[in-house]
Amino acid sequence: MNAMSPSMTSMQRTLTTLGQQEPDRVPLFLLTTMHGAKELGLSIEEYFSRAENVVAGQMRLLQKYRGDCLYPFFYASIETEAWGGSTLFLPDGPPLCGPPVITCPEDIDTLQAPRVMESPCLQRVLETIRQLKERVGDTVPIIAVAISPFSLPVMQMGFDKYIELIYEQPARFERLMDLNIGFTVEWANAQLAAGATAICYFDPLSSTTNIPRELYLTTGQQVAKRAIGQIKGPTATHMASGRCLPIVADIADTGTAVVGVSMLEDLGELKAAAAKRVSLLGNLNGIEMRRWTPRDAEAHVKRAIAQAGRGGGFLLADNHGEIPWQVPEEVLLAIGDAVEKWGRYPLDWVDSWTDTA
Amino acid sequence: MDQQIAQFQEALESLDKLRADALFREALKENTPIQVVERLVVPTLVRVGQAWHDGTVALSQVYMSGRFCEELVERVLPPSDPDRKHQPRSAIVVLSDYHMLGKRIVYSVMRASGFELFDYGRMDVDELVERVLADKLRVLMISVLILPSALKVRDVCAKLKAVGAPVKVLVGGAPFLFDEQMWREVGADAMGSSAAEAVSIVEGWMGELQ
Numbered sequence: 001m002n003a004m005s006p007s008m009t010s011m012q013r014t015l016t017t018l019g020q021q022e023p024d025r026v027p028l029f030l031l032t033t034m035h036g037a038k039e040l041g042l043s044i045e046e047y048f049s050r051a052e053n054v055v056a057g058q059m060r061l062l063q064k065y066r067g068d069c070l071y072p073f074f075y076a077s078i079e080t081e082a083w084g085g086s087t088l089f090l091p092d093g094p095p096l097c098g099p100p101v102i103t104c105p106e107d108i109d110t111l112q113a114p115r116v117m118e119s120p121c122l123q124r125v126l127e128t129i130r131q132l133k134e135r136v137g138d139t140v141p142i143i144a145v146a147i148s149p150f151s152l153p154v155m156q157m158g159f160d161k162y163i164e165l166i167y168e169q170p171a172r173f174e175r176l177m178d179l180n181i182g183f184t185v186e187w188a189n190a191q192l193a194a195g196a197t198a199i200c201y202f203d204p205l206s207s208t209t210n211i212p213r214e215l216y217l218t219t220g221q222q223v224a225k226r227a228i229g230q231i232k233g234p235t236a237t238h239m240a241s242g243r244c245l246p247i248v249a250d251i252a253d254t255g256t257a258v259v260g261v262s263m264l265e266d267l268g269e270l271k272a273a274a275a276k277r278v279s280l281l282g283n284l285n286g287i288e289m290r291r292w293t294p295r296d297a298e299a300h301v302k303r304a305i306a307q308a309g310r311g312g313g314f315l316l317a318d319n320h321g322e323i324p325w326q327v328p329e330e331v332l333l334a335i336g337d338a339v340e341k342w343g344r345y346p347l348d349w350v351d352s353w354t355d356t357a
Numbered sequence: 358m359d360q361q362i363a364q365f366q367e368a369l370e371s372l373d374k375l376r377a378d379a380l381f382r383e384a385l386k387e388n389t390p391i392q393v394v395e396r397l398v399v400p401t402l403v404r405v406g407q408a409w410h411d412g413t414v415a416l417s418q419v420y421m422s423g424r425f426c427e428e429l430v431e432r433v434l435p436p437s438d439p440d441r442k443h444q445p446r447s448a449i450v451v452l453s454d455y456h457m458l459g460k461r462i463v464y465s466v467m468r469a470s471g472f473e474l475f476d477y478g479r480m481d482v483d484e485l486v487e488r489v490l491a492d493k494l495r496v497l498m499i500s501v502l503i504l505p506s507a508l509k510v511r512d513v514c515a516k517l518k519a520v521g522a523p524v525k526v527l528v529g530g531a532p533f534l535f536d537e538q539m540w541r542e543v544g545a546d547a548m549g550s551s552a553a554e555a556v557s558i559v560e561g562w563m564g565e566l567q
Contacts, residue, residue: 093505287535
């Protein structure tokens with residue numbers, strides 16, 4: 001496939017790059033969530049209170065910014081809501097997880113996992129996916145989200161208490177993982193059954209930013225192998241800005257198809273480490289993006305494509321898995337323009353490219 | 358001492374509490390408690406922090422190292438110890454955010470480095486400004502994880518400046534790491550890219566604040 005070929009659909013483009021081949025252009029996975037509320041003139045809380053809002057928001061964002069996926073992700077703590085937790089809504093940022101549902105390690109002994117079908121909050125997401133699927137059929141990938149069973153306890157019990165649990169209470173850690181794996185698998189498969197194309201398996205705790213590789217191999221990786229092995233569709237393991245270069249091959253061993261990577265690491269090195277076993281998703285700096293000019297956006301898009309675009313196996317996205325509310329429209333439009341301008345295969349311009357980002 | 362620091366670092370990073378404890382006790386044989394803090398604990402935590410910044414050590418190791426050092430130092434240098442007294446009045450807070458790990462790490466590393474400081478927990482802008490003025494702080498450390506909270510530091514700094522509060526503001530957390538210009542933009546006096554760097558910055562300020 002090259003520039004002379006007719007345009008592909010977003011789905012064809014994505015599947016081609018995941019097959020480690022070059023599509024017509026680099027797929028753009030612009031992971032916008034809260035921007036849908038801006039489009040509809042709603043508060044973030046109001047926006048996420050109804051499936052119809054998110055469907056309308058996602059469809060508008062898809063058309064406006066020319067991305068290659070729909071992203072029916074509401075917010076991370078919607079999963080802990082299902083476990084009995086609460087969510088704190090902000091006017092200008094991602095909804096936050098309320099107080100932990102596990103207040104002490106002993107709570108784990110009697111903890112029961114919720115059922116997806118009995119959780120109204122999760123049903124709202126499933127309804128969103130169903131409606132999006134009706135709109136786009138098989139032309140645009142619908143990327144749903146499940147927090148990994150290994151990372152979920154950061155919200156269930158707090159980061160510090162969870163780190164202590166991992167190191168100091170292996171039996172309770174194992175019980176919590178058993179419960180969480182059951183929940184995550186059921187949740188991921190329900191989203192796939194509703195029409196999602198793939199599951200973004202958010203697993204930031206497994207990042208080498210957060211735990212050492214040796215610990216990952218005995219904890220996060222084992223959990224991922226068990227969970228991903230039961231998820232009935234492709235997964236993209238996302239590190240949510242965390243580093244992963246030393247464990248890219250280990251992540252590939254879990255059976256995932258894609259790894260979401262950080263701007264803290266070199267995309268070229270990550271691409272070499274991926275060795276065509278997994279595709280890369282990333283790694284634009286969403287925080288800095290807030291103050292980019294259109295020219296900055298173009299330079300950063302060029303750099304990412306130059307470092308990782310050739311040969312396929314690359315989806316351009318931000319590095320966290322969610323574009324911050326503060327990123328202005330003109331930057332997102334400039335990213336789309338830059339992908340259109342510089343993302344067309346073959347990427348001959350890369351040979352003479354110099355980094356201006 | 359270089360060799361002891363390397364051994365202590367290795368023990369902390371591998372979570373070998375017994376070994377770290379033994380090395381700490383060994384150092385106490387030839388040094389006073391505050392000397393052990395200054396010559397062994399602080400330099401080691403600086404190295405651990407730098408290693409995290411460089412991507413060779415993980416946050417879980419930083420957290421457990423800080424927590425363990427805090428326990429060791431607490432044992433030999435209780436809060437009432439006169440060696441802890443000659444320092445600017447300081448506090449740490451999580452601003453409009455519910456992610457507490459970063460604050461917990463910095464708090465541990467500060468205390469393991471011999472500092473006493475208030476732990477304000479989580480606060481919003483107005484409550485924080487009132488408390489800073491009431492406590493006559495000289496150093497305020499603000500930890501955040503999400504971008505909206507980082508941008509609210511601007512309101513804190515503006516309000517403190519408006520009343521002429523002689524307090525220095527040190528910020529830290531993911532948004533500041535991902536955008537190195539942001540700490541200046543919000544009006545902070547410095548940004549710590551790790552807990553250990555925060556300690557170094559406050560130590561650097563001590564002379565001018567006393």
